Amino acid sequence: MTRPPALSRKQRWSIARASRRKIALWVGAVSAGKTMVSLLALFIAIRHTKGRGLIVIVGKTLQTIERNVIGEMQKPELFGRLAKQVKHTTGSNTAIILGRVVHLVGANDARSEEKIRGSTIELAYVDEATLVPEAFWAMLLTRLRVAGARLLATTNPGSSQHWLRVKYILDADAQNMIVFHFTMHDNPLYFEGGDPGPSYIADMEASFRKSKLFFDRFIRGLWTNAEGAIYDGWDPAEHVIPWEQLPPMYRLLGVGMDFGTQHATSVILLGLGYDRKLYAIDELRIESDAQTHRQAPSVQAKAIADWLKINHLPEGFLR
Ligand SMILES: Nc1ncnc2c1ncn2[C@@H]1O[C@H](COP(=O)(O)OP(=O)(O)OP(=O)(O)O)[C@@H](O)[C@H]1O
Numbered sequence: 001m002t003r004p005p006a007l008s009r010k011q012r013w014s015i016a017r018a019s020r021r022k023i024a025l026w027v028g029a030v031s032a033g034k035t036m037v038s039l040l041a042l043f044i045a046i047r048h049t050k051g052r053g054l055i056v057i058v059g060k061t062l063q064t065i066e067r068n069v070i071g072e073m074q075k076p077e078l079f080g081r082l083a084k085q086v087k088h089t090t091g092s093n094t095a096i097i098l099g100r101v102v103h104l105v106g107a108n109d110a111r112s113e114e115k116i117r118g119s120t121i122e123l124a125y126v127d128e129a130t131l132v133p134e135a136f137w138a139m140l141l142t143r144l145r146v147a148g149a150r151l152l153a154t155t156n157p158g159s160s161q162h163w164l165r166v167k168y169i170l171d172a173d174a175q176n177m178i179v180f181h182f183t184m185h186d187n188p189l190y191f192e193g194g195d196p197g198p199s200y201i202a203d204m205e206a207s208f209r210k211s212k213l214f215f216d217r218f219i220r221g222l223w224t225n226a227e228g229a230i231y232d233g234w235d236p237a238e239h240v241i242p243w244e245q246l247p248p249m250y251r252l253l254g255v256g257m258d259f260g261t262q263h264a265t266s267v268i269l270l271g272l273g274y275d276r277k278l279y280a281i282d283e284l285r286i287e288s289d290a291q292t293h294r295q296a297p298s299v300q301a302k303a304i305a306d307w308l309k310i311n312h313l314p315e316g317f318l319r
């Protein structure tokens, strides 16, 4: 019989800590060992269920659940003899794990919350939680209404505005939730002398280097912005300076304008510094407002003309 692999310290620690909270979330980089350790926590949690409610495994679709969760749980090289205790026929929306019926629920659209409405859930596992609709997650929490009910989840991070981060992770204590942050250095397969060893980490880092967004998100495991960001290399720490510290300007090049009556108008003044860098020096934003007609083109034109005339530089007007 194959022996299951040893866990890293962080993985062991997370299993122990997860058991004390209602909600446990493993979040972080790719290949960090989140799924593996959370599935071990799931086996343990299934064994401890009291039959007070349903056991559900949630993923984007049944196929992703079969691949990412059931398929992994059935690997003896990861879970030893537990793997044999996972019985499932492809396409069926139930599985038998450690003798208990487990419901497999795909949650890929706004209406999927209807699938769990009315039910009582004792144990839930969510694969890739950021991909589940927010309404589903909220409904799932209301279903955990028996004593000892628990939710285990994994995910890669999303944008820093993602509902999972803003509404739940940042409020974790109040939600009786613990969040574990993992990177590839927490996976013994790649770090503690394992095979393929740390070179895999270096290769993965290299392949993500071109995009700061993806590097931060999938290698460093951070919540960083993509949606709405035009440049994935955008880094406020590097690209933003206080207005008072603008260097002297060689020329004011012009204004770029996104004019709108149904949406906000945005006007940005661009300058070329003596340091030969371009600076977005100042911005005028006119919110659209159907009630007050503040967005009428003539009103906006006047506001823009007035704005152009004011001083935009810490050192005063360019001569
Ligand atoms: N303690 C361990 N010992 C040996 N192999 C491990 C261990 N933990 C994880 N692995 C293996 O490392 C690989 C990546 O782990 P896992 O799938 O759990 O990562 P993940 O953090 O869920 O990644 P992703 O974000 O890409 O889903 C898998 O092949 C897994 O079986």
Ligand SMILES: [Mg+2]
Residues within 6 Å of the ligand: 034, 035, 036, 154
């Ligand atoms: Mg995973």
